[in-house]
Amino acid sequence: MTLWRRDIPLLITFLTGIIYVLNNVGTISIGSTTLGELVQDLNVWVLIVAAFAMGVASVNLLRLHGEKVQRRREGWGYSLVLIATMLGYMLIGALGTTYQIPFFADLTNLVYTNVQSPLGATMWAMVGFFICSSAYRAFRARNVEGTIMLVAGILVMLGNAPIGESIWGGFPVLSKWLLDIPNTAGQRAIMIGAAIGAFTTALRTVTGIDRRYMGTIE
Amino acid sequence: MSTDPWVWIASIGTIGVLSGILWKDNVLFRTVEHVFVGLSSAYYVFTAYRNLVNLGWAPLKEGKIILVIPMLLGLSLYTRFTKRYAYLSRWGMGFLIGVGSGLAMFASINAQLLPQIRANMLQLTSLNNIILVLGVLSIIVYFFFSVEQKGAVKHVSKIGRYMMMLTFGVSFGNVVQGRISLLLGVLESLLGKWLGLMS
Numbered sequence: 001m002t003l004w005r006r007d008i009p010l011l012i013t014f015l016t017g018i019i020y021v022l023n024n025v026g027t028i029s030i031g032s033t034t035l036g037e038l039v040q041d042l043n044v045w046v047l048i049v050a051a052f053a054m055g056v057a058s059v060n061l062l063r064l065h066g067e068k069v070q071r072r073r074e075g076w077g078y079s080l081v082l083i084a085t086m087l088g089y090m091l092i093g094a095l096g097t098t099y100q101i102p103f104f105a106d107l108t109n110l111v112y113t114n115v116q117s118p119l120g121a122t123m124w125a126m127v128g129f130f131i132c133s134s135a136y137r138a139f140r141a142r143n144v145e146g147t148i149m150l151v152a153g154i155l156v157m158l159g160n161a162p163i164g165e166s167i168w169g170g171f172p173v174l175s176k177w178l179l180d181i182p183n184t185a186g187q188r189a190i191m192i193g194a195a196i197g198a199f200t201t202a203l204r205t206v207t208g209i210d211r212r213y214m215g216t217i218e
Numbered sequence: 219m220s221t222d223p224w225v226w227i228a229s230i231g232t233i234g235v236l237s238g239i240l241w242k243d244n245v246l247f248r249t250v251e252h253v254f255v256g257l258s259s260a261y262y263v264f265t266a267y268r269n270l271v272n273l274g275w276a277p278l279k280e281g282k283i284i285l286v287i288p289m290l291l292g293l294s295l296y297t298r299f300t301k302r303y304a305y306l307s308r309w310g311m312g313f314l315i316g317v318g319s320g321l322a323m324f325a326s327i328n329a330q331l332l333p334q335i336r337a338n339m340l341q342l343t344s345l346n347n348i349i350l351v352l353g354v355l356s357i358i359v360y361f362f363f364s365v366e367q368k369g370a371v372k373h374v375s376k377i378g379r380y381m382m383m384l385t386f387g388v389s390f391g392n393v394v395q396g397r398i399s400l401l402l403g404v405l406e407s408l409l410g411k412w413l414g415l416m417s
Binding site: 004005008009010012013014015016017018019020021024041042044045046047048049050051052053054055056057058059061075078079081082083084085086087088089090093094097098110111112113114115116118119120121122123124125126127128129131132135144145146148149150151152153154155156157160161175178179180181182183184185186187188189190191192193194195196198199201202203205206213214215 | 224225227228231232235236238239248249250251252253254255256257258259260261262263264265266267268269270271273274284285287288289291292293295296298299305306308309310311312313314315316317318319320321322323324325326327328330331334335337338346349350353354357358361378379380381382383384385386387388389390391392393394395397398400401403404407
């Protein structure tokens with residue numbers, strides 16, 4: 001059973017990973033097929049498997065909220081709203097795009113433009129409030145590090161907002177310098193560190209040292 | 219004031235989201251929140267379904283039998299919902315992880331690491347270049363845990379920490395301003411399109 005449970009998934013990960021790596025090394029052929037052509041096919045395969053994965057996520061969501069409604073747990077009404085909205089929108093979308101019924105096609109667009117899109121924008125804008133409230137706690141000038149962050153943040157905001165330039169003409173210049181020089185140095189170092197981390201993690205995964213993606217299913 | 223029912227729906231939804239922050243957790247906020255999650259999930263599921271039909275099912279029906287393999291790998295993910303065959307979901311997951319890792323291995327080196335190192339190979343002829351080179355090196359020293367952080371290493375890593383704080387401050391300023399401009403767009407829509415208070 002170890003073969004089915006452990007070895008085959010490890011082999012699949014290794015083979016697919018190594019094909020993508022070798023494809024970038026040079027032009028390699030397997031019989032009449034080049035590795036580049038194989039990778040092009042695999043890119044389509046990924047989209048297909050990822051589409052199934054999206055289905056798994058939605059089934060999970062429906063199961064979770066369905067159970068909440070079934071057992072009348074606290075807030076089950078909201079779960080019912082979620083399920084109804086999800087299934088309803090999927091049905092409208094299917095009737096509009098797959099079966100090309102004009103009324104449902106228009107309705108899909110209207111719901112997207114007038115409900116999903118403005119709600120998404122407001123949700124994103126709302127995160128600004130959370131950032132400000134957490135910044136209030138983190139940015140208090142209690143030590144040198146906090147003070148540096150606070151001053152840099154304020155200078156950038158003053159440099160970008162029109163009010164900053166009316167207070168002092170040097171704010172936009174200073175803000176641009178902060179963005180171009182110290183910020184670039186910081187971002188560059190962080191990217192170098194992240195790249196080394198990503199490479200190491202990917203190498204560990206492809207070679208089967210890191211198997212956390214297999215979960216704890218036994 | 220607008221007479222378009224869709225503008226009213228959009229505005230009430232927007233107010234619902236804002237009410238959760240400006241006031242407190244309330245029925246309207248939670249309803250709108252769940253509607254948003256439901257709609258977004260449906261949208262992504264539907265996009266995935268179209269991908270599946272266009273890239274998988276339609277070519278398969280035309281005779282591209284090889285596509286049975288990704289279909290089976292995809293279906294294997296659903297065995298997660300059974301106890302007995304749950305291990306089969308590792309096959310599909312292994313494929314996705316393998317592709318991701320393979321891509322990441324090359325991309326992290328070729329698109330991230332080497333270009334950044336190359337860009338930092340600067341002549342130390344100006345203050346800006348000196349800050350860039352020393353800034354990057356000091357931050358890397360801060361994350362270098364193989365040597366004990368004492369003496370000169372400690373001082374350099376301290377400079378690295380200050381550089382990072384500066385970067386975080388700058389990023390914070392940018393993010394906050396981005397979100398505020400998004401909020402202004404939302405308020406403009408409420409005051410202009412809905413209430414007609416703005417031209």
